[in-house]
Each structure stands twice: as C-alpha cells, then as structure tokens.
Amino acid sequence: MKYWIDVTSLPHVHFFRALIKGLEKSGNEVLVTSREFGIMNDILEKNGIHYESVGTHGGKDLEGKLVRSSERIVGLARLMAREKPDIALSKHSIESARVSFGLGIPSVMVIDHDTASKQTRLTAPLADVIVSPEATDSGNLCRYGASEVKKFYGVCEVAHFRDFRPSGKVLKELGLKKGRKIVIARTEPLLSSHNFHESTLFSVLKELKERRGELEIVFIPRGEKDSAKFREIDLIIPETSVDTLSLYSFAGLMIGAGSCMNREAAVGGCPTISVCPDRLPGVDRFLVEKGMMHHILDKDGIVEKALEMIGSGRHRERNGNTVKAFEDPHETLMSAAGSIIEQ
Numbered sequence: 001m002k003y004w005i006d007v008t009s010l011p012h013v014h015f016f017r018a019l020i021k022g023l024e025k026s027g028n029e030v031l032v033t034s035r036e037f038g039i040m041n042d043i044l045e046k047n048g049i050h051y052e053s054v055g056t057h058g059g060k061d062l063e064g065k066l067v068r069s070s071e072r073i074v075g076l077a078r079l080m081a082r083e084k085p086d087i088a089l090s091k092h093s094i095e096s097a098r099v100s101f102g103l104g105i106p107s108v109m110v111i112d113h114d115t116a117s118k119q120t121r122l123t124a125p126l127a128d129v130i131v132s133p134e135a136t137d138s139g140n141l142c143r144y145g146a147s148e149v150k151k152f153y154g155v156c157e158v159a160h161f162r163d164f165r166p167s168g169k170v171l172k173e174l175g176l177k178k179g180r181k182i183v184i185a186r187t188e189p190l191l192s193s194h195n196f197h198e199s200t201l202f203s204v205l206k207e208l209k210e211r212r213g214e215l216e217i218v219f220i221p222r223g224e225k226d227s228a229k230f231r232e233i234d235l236i237i238p239e240t241s242v243d244t245l246s247l248y249s250f251a252g253l254m255i256g257a258g259s260c261m262n263r264e265a266a267v268g269g270c271p272t273i274s275v276c277p278d279r280l281p282g283v284d285r286f287l288v289e290k291g292m293m294h295h296i297l298d299k300d301g302i303v304e305k306a307l308e309m310i311g312s313g314r315h316r317e318r319n320g321n322t323v324k325a326f327e328d329p330h331e332t333l334m335s336a337a338g339s340i341i342e343q
Helices: 008-025 040-046 062-083 094-103 116-125 139-141 156-163 169-173 201-211 224-230 244-250 260-267 283-288 299-309 313-323 329-342
Strands: 001-005 031-034 053-056 087-091 107-109 130-134 150-151 182-186 216-220 255-258 271-273
Touching: 001 008, 001 094, 008 031, 008 040, 008 087, 008 156, 008 260, 008 271, 031 040, 031 062, 040 094, 053 062, 053 313, 062 094, 062 107, 087 094, 087 329, 094 107, 094 116, 107 329, 116 139, 130 139, 130 283, 130 329, 139 150, 150 329, 156 329, 169 244, 182 244, 182 260, 201 216, 201 255, 201 299, 255 260, 255 299, 260 283, 260 313, 260 329, 271 283, 271 299, 271 329, 283 313
Parallel strands: 001 031, 001 087, 031 053, 087 107, 107 130, 130 150, 182 216, 182 255, 255 271
Antiparallel strands: none
C-alpha cells in the first residue's frame, strides 16, 4: 500500500512520526511531503523522516497565503500524478485536500481545530472521512460540508508521545541541569488566519524574571520577530530546533499563547497555563475542563498562578492519570483509512 502523508506544520511531524515509521515497518510505502515553514523540515530530518519539500508558507498576508497555496497545489498535483498513492492522510492540509479530490485519491483528514473556520471550509467538503476529537464541534464540520466524521476520545497530542522516550540531552543542549526550575514559553501563532490578538506573554515573562530571577525560562520563538523582542528579557532562546517533547518532562511549567504546544505539554504531564488571547478550540476547553490546563488572560492572574504551579508534582500526576483514559487517534485514523481502502 502506498500512503501519501502531507505535513504542513511542526506539530504534524510529531503527530505522524510514529505512524510513518509503523507503516514503513509493516512493508508499506510512505511518501511524505512538506513545505518550507520555519524549522519544520529540520525536525523531519532529526526524526529520520524522508520527505519531499513542495512550496512554502504564505505568511500572514492574505494574498501571499492564496498565491503560495496555489503554487503548492500545482507542485503537489504534478508529484502525485506521477507517484499515484493509494490513499492520502493529512491534518488540516488545504493543498492535500484539493489535490486528493482533484486526482481522485481517497483521503482521510484529521481536524481538531474548530476555530480555524477558513481552513475547515476548504478541507472538510473534499475529504472522504474526517477524523476528529469528540471535543471538536461536529456541527461546524458538517456545516462546512464534511460527509463522514469519525470521533475519538481525547486529543491528537496523545499520538505525539507514541513510542517516545524523553532524553536528557535536551538539557545539555540548552545549558540546563536537572533540578532547576524550568519554564517553557511560546507566543501566539502570528501567521495563522485564526489568530487576531497579541497576548500578554511578554509582560508576564518579564515580571516572572523580575520576581524569580532564578527561573530558567526557555522561550521557543516562532520567528526572528519574536526573538528580537523577547531578547530584552533574560531568557534562554534556542538558535536551532529543540526536543520540546523531552523538555516537557523536565520543565515545571508551560506558558503558551498558542494551542498545540500547550496541549502537548499538558499531555506530557507538564503543568500548563494557556494565555491564548483568542477563542479556544474545543480540545483546549476540554483540557481546561479536565483540570489539565488553566486558561488565564489577566497578567497579574497569570503571574500568580505560574508562581503557584511551578514544579507542582500534583499537576503532573493528575495530568498523567487523566491521559490514561484517552484513546489513540492513530487507531481511529487507520480504521477510517482501512474502511476506504476496502471499498
């Protein structure tokens, strides 16, 4: 069987990593495509995943998004017309949806971000089956044209830790030692169409360092613009890609203005505060309801909660116990793919 997996964002590498290796181990051929987008291709290489890079991210500008997506569709269409995969798997990939539909390639799409309405409008009607967490709004998926939706209990980030063992090498690479109070921080996705507001993260981190100078804050930037601004604070800002999955095991707190790294951290057992300034997707609200994540927007409230939570063992233990009940999204994904292949 020949699978085409399109990876368009860094979290998708973690989501599909174990699945790609499992499919190849079972004797299947897997064609992985990506695009030029930050450190994503570097992470693919570090995970030993062979890929074809087609196109680039279009940035924040609407015209740029449209033009680059259109160019990527042309490139992928030509590649898939030659490769002729049996089925396409992706996670909210606009280009994969369009190319699969246009070339008659059966496709299964994972969608877990119900606030990304523009992407959903362009993908849900074209996929044969949508795989989605129970917490994701099915009404939106159907309203935007999904024909079949298969659900699983939990969040996609469970798959990120499948067959994964944390490594202490990440601490050495960052100049850190076990036992230090480590905080991970991540800004909002400024290039995403569903993000509209700037968070309070800068002022939060600045105050945390002023009040607790011994804290080691590892800031994971989304680009040079992030790095330039946050260098005003005494932070650890990696110059290359970082094994964040391992870092969650050693950190005492995650403060994120986006979504996916927050969910990763929570699933990985790390106490987590979301400072996302926009409406949370259903999966984030699900984790908040489960007590695995806190969502706070007031700067003073964030700082006080952060100081309370840093290194708290009870948060890590509770998160780990809750995750045990979550389903593996790969099982639902492959079940959906199998039902299509058998037709």
